[in-house]
Amino acid sequence: MKTASRIFTALVFIFLFAPIAILIIFSFNDAKSLSVFSGFSLRWYRELIYDDATLESVRNTLILALSATVISTVMGTAAAVGINRLRNKWIKSAINTVTDIPMTNPDIITGISLMLMFVFFGRMFGRSDSLSFTTMLLSHVTFCLPYVILQVLPKLRQMDPSLPEAAQDLGCTPVRAFFKATIPEIMPGVITGAIMAFTMSLDDFVISYFTSGAGFQTLPVRIYNMTKKTVTPKMYALATIIFFVILTMLLISNFADEDASEKRKIKRDNRKALKK
Amino acid sequence: MKTKGKPVWGLLGPYTLWAAVFIVVPLIFVAYYAFTDNSFTFTFDNLLRFFNDKSQMGDTEVRTYMLIFWRSLKLAVISTVICLLLGYPLAYIMSRASDRSQKIMMTLLMIPMWMNFLIRTYAWMTILQDTGLLNGMLTRLGLGNVHIIGTEGAVVIGMVYDYLPYMVLPIYSVMAKLDIRLIEAARDLGCNNYGVLKRVIFPLSMPGVLSGINMVLIPSVSTFYISQKLGNGKFFLIGDAIEGQYVANNLHFAAAMAFILMIILLVMMALIKKFTNNMAYGGEEI
Numbered sequence: 001m002k003t004a005s006r007i008f009t010a011l012v013f014i015f016l017f018a019p020i021a022i023l024i025i026f027s028f029n030d031a032k033s034l035s036v037f038s039g040f041s042l043r044w045y046r047e048l049i050y051d052d053a054t055l056e057s058v059r060n061t062l063i064l065a066l067s068a069t070v071i072s073t074v075m076g077t078a079a080a081v082g083i084n085r086l087r088n089k090w091i092k093s094a095i096n097t098v099t100d101i102p103m104t105n106p107d108i109i110t111g112i113s114l115m116l117m118f119v120f121f122g123r124m125f126g127r128s129d130s131l132s133f134t135t136m137l138l139s140h141v142t143f144c145l146p147y148v149i150l151q152v153l154p155k156l157r158q159m160d161p162s163l164p165e166a167a168q169d170l171g172c173t174p175v176r177a178f179f180k181a182t183i184p185e186i187m188p189g190v191i192t193g194a195i196m197a198f199t200m201s202l203d204d205f206v207i208s209y210f211t212s213g214a215g216f217q218t219l220p221v222r223i224y225n226m227t228k229k230t231v232t233p234k235m236y237a238l239a240t241i242i243f244f245v246i247l248t249m250l251l252i253s254n255f256a257d258e259d260a261s262e263k264r265k266i267k268r269d270n271r272k273a274l275k276k
Numbered sequence: 277m278k279t280k281g282k283p284v285w286g287l288l289g290p291y292t293l294w295a296a297v298f299i300v301v302p303l304i305f306v307a308y309y310a311f312t313d314n315s316f317t318f319t320f321d322n323l324l325r326f327f328n329d330k331s332q333m334g335d336t337e338v339r340t341y342m343l344i345f346w347r348s349l350k351l352a353v354i355s356t357v358i359c360l361l362l363g364y365p366l367a368y369i370m371s372r373a374s375d376r377s378q379k380i381m382m383t384l385l386m387i388p389m390w391m392n393f394l395i396r397t398y399a400w401m402t403i404l405q406d407t408g409l410l411n412g413m414l415t416r417l418g419l420g421n422v423h424i425i426g427t428e429g430a431v432v433i434g435m436v437y438d439y440l441p442y443m444v445l446p447i448y449s450v451m452a453k454l455d456i457r458l459i460e461a462a463r464d465l466g467c468n469n470y471g472v473l474k475r476v477i478f479p480l481s482m483p484g485v486l487s488g489i490n491m492v493l494i495p496s497v498s499t500f501y502i503s504q505k506l507g508n509g510k511f512f513l514i515g516d517a518i519e520g521q522y523v524a525n526n527l528h529f530a531a532a533m534a535f536i537l538m539i540i541l542l543v544m545m546a547l548i549k550k551f552t553n554n555m556a557y558g559g560e561e562i
Contacts, residue, residue, distance in 0.1 A: 005369045009381070012366050016388055016440065019399035022409065026402075034402040035409055075291050082288025095288075098295045101303070104490070104545070105538065106498035108515050112534045113302035116309050116527060142298040145291065199390060205501075210522065223394045227505070231398060239395040246390045250383050 020243060027236035034233060044237040051234065057222040064133070064218060065201040068140035073194040075141070076148030081182070083149070084156040099150075102143045111210030114139045118211065131213035139211040140204065144197035151193035155186040306538070309531030322532035341517060341533070348513040351428060352496040355435035356443075359492045360485070362436070363443035367484070368477070370444070371451035378452070385441045393438050394501060400437060401505050404430055426508035434502040442491035450484030451477070479555065486552045493548075494541060 030039035048054065086092045102110055118135045163185065167177035183190075205220035212221050226235060285292075313319045331340040370381050388396065403409045404424045411421050424430045454477065462476045500515030512520075514537055521530035 005365070008365060009369055012362055012440075013381075013384055015437065016384070019396050019403060019437070020388065020391065022403060023395065023399045035405065035407065035412070075294065078287040079291030082284050082286075082291070085284045086288070095292065095295070098299055101299050104494070106494050106515075106541065108498045108500065108518055109306070109534050109538050110302075112518065112522065112530060113306045114298065115522070116305040116531060117302045119527065120305060138298060142294070145294070149291075203390065203392065205392070205394060220392055220394060223392055224501070227394060227398050235395060235398075239391065242391060243387070246387060250387065254379065254383065 023236040024240045024243065027233050027240040029233050032232055034231065034236070044233040045241075047232075047234050048237050048241075053217075054219075054222060054234075054238065057217045057219045060133075060216055061202060061218040061220075064136060064140060065198050067137055068144050068201045069194050069198045071137075072141045072144035072148050072197045073190060076145045076193060076197075077152050077186070077190050079145070080149045080152035080156060080186075081178075084153060099146045103146050107143075107204075107206035108210075110143060111139070111207040114142070114207070115210040131211055133213075133216040135211045135213070136208060136216060136218070139207050140201045143204070143207060144200055147196040147200060148190075148193035151196065152186055152189040155189035156182075159185045303538075306531050306535050309528050310535040311532075313528060322529050323536065325529060326532055326536055341514075344512050344517050345514050345536075347428075347511060348497050348515070351431055351435065351511075351513070352493055355432050355439065355496045356489055356493045358432065358436050359440050359443040360488065363440055363488060364447055364481075364485070367444050367447035367451055367481075370448050371454070382448075385444055389441050397434055397438065397502055397505055400430075400434055401425065404433070404506065425506065426510055428507070428511055430506040431503050431511055431513075434506040435496040435499065438499075438502065439492040439496055442495075443488040446487040446491065447481055447484035450481050454480055482552050482555055486549060489548060489552075490545065493544075497541065498537065 026034050026037065027044055028040050028042070029037050030041040030043065083092065083095060086095075114135070115131070118131055122131075159182070164174075164177040164181040167181040168174060172180060203220070204218075205224060208218050208221050209224060212218065217225075223235065223238075310322055311318060311320070313321060326341045326345075327339070329340045330337050332338075333343075370378055373381065401408075405411070406421065406423060406425060408425070410424070414421060424433075458476050458480070459472055462472045467475060497513075498515045498518075499513065500519045503509075503511050503513045503516055514533065518530050518533045518537075521527075521533065
């Protein structure tokens with residue numbers, strides 16, 4: 001049984017990583033082919049460096065993701081605190097239902113629906129180029145918000161409500177109590193929410209595709225346009241770089257995690273020792 | 277009242293306004309476009325077109341969009357079932373592994389999710405092509421050629437590949453939190469391994485299964501890239517149809533299809549929820 005489950009796990013992960021392995025290998029291909037390897041070269045990485053349009057789309061993606069993350073994290077955290085304070089059950093469930101919509105609806109419907117609205121108002125104001133950076137930013141904030149809210153809300157529910165009250169009793173203004181007592185308690189949720197928003201925005205293709213204009217292209221939209229024609233290993237070179245960036249980030253965060261829990265453990269042990 | 281005077285709407289106001297304008301109003305626009313023609317006068321034509329448009333396929337006349345819709349549904353259901361059959365055991369194995377292996381497997385599952393799915397799907401195309409890597413390998417082994425690209429099977433492979441992690445993660449997170457004492461109790465009361473799986477683990481993991489099905493079925497029904505690349509454009513799915521109408525600037529018909537898709541998915545999800553709830557709580561009689 002043990003061996004059977006090992007083999008099964010290995011096969012699934014081979015299935016998941018086969019195409020990634022192949023795109024890494026062929027990014028170093030000397031020839032233009034994506035299926036015949038004819039020799040090692042860094043040619044496609046060199047070409048990537050000189051591909052201004054692609055590099056600009058990478059920059060666009062990062063600017064968009066950062067802006068969407070900041071806006072959705074601030075607004076979403078405030079919304080979560082507000083939802084948590086709501087006493088009216090009916091309003092609460094109405095807001096929760098609406099918050100669920102972008103997560104349960106297929107991306108294509110979210111994209112189409114936003115596009116229709118932008119195009120409609122664009123026409124109303126006599127503009128045919130209504131899709132732009134602004135429409136993309138509005139869309140990205142919209143689909144990021146629910147992830148932030150859903151990460152922050154549980155932290156608020158776990159928090160002891162008497163904490164900010166105690167702060168106020170000790171002389172804090174409500175606003176100061178919020179920043180001194182509530183925010184530090186819910187910070188882990190806020191950070192997870194922000195990371196999720198950032199990655200969702202970075203990786204989104206479908207909604208960006210429908211709401212992007214000619215002037216502003218993100219990387220996924222650019223890749224889509226590139227794969228319509230024949231693809232060169234240049235794109236694989238880009239994917240390989242992305243792969244190693246992600247891998248490094250995940251390894252660092254894992255190490256940081258272990259390091260932090262290790263430190264916490266030492267602190268706890270020290271405290272115990274002091275008490276004795 | 278403790279809560280009196282707390283500024284609820286000062287905090288919630290911006291989001292409520294945002295959600296109304298960018299979540300609710302756009303959906304109203306989908307319905308509005310679906311039920312109007314190019315001059316924005318009321319019509320049922322777009323919806324009727326979805327059900328009635330016919331085209332020639334070989335010798336037989338078929339209803340174009342109905343055919344596309346059933347194909348999307350069929351392929352999505354097949355992919356979801358395969359994801360469940362692969363993902364459930366994997367989630368179970370993960371949840372039973374040591375802490376360290378659990379962490380490693382989680383990381384491995386998340387890496388593909390963070391890489392652009394367009395490039396990964398494209399890589400599958402080069403593997404599955406008639407002159408691609410898989411066939412090259414098979415020929416070298418003397419096993420002959422297989423024709424995969426441009427078949428429905430290739431589209432299913434692409435869907436399973438892209439969405440498998442979304443099935444594993446929710447099931448795993450439920451299983452990892454499962455109270456180990458329940459399993460011990462079942463053992464003490466005479467359950468063997470199979471009994472524990474059937475009577476304890478399976479019913480308790482149902483919420484994870486439900487959200488896994490949600491997270492795989494919905495994107496695979498509505499995908500529009502996988503079928504274009506791995507199906508060679510021969511197997512149009514509903515997502516391709518919507519995208520095609522968008523590109524052709526037939527926004528009203530695109531909206532009509534989006535509207536129908538949304539309604540059908542809502543009904544389907546409600547049915548699946550009811551079904552899994554039955555399995556979890558009202559399930560089997562002893």
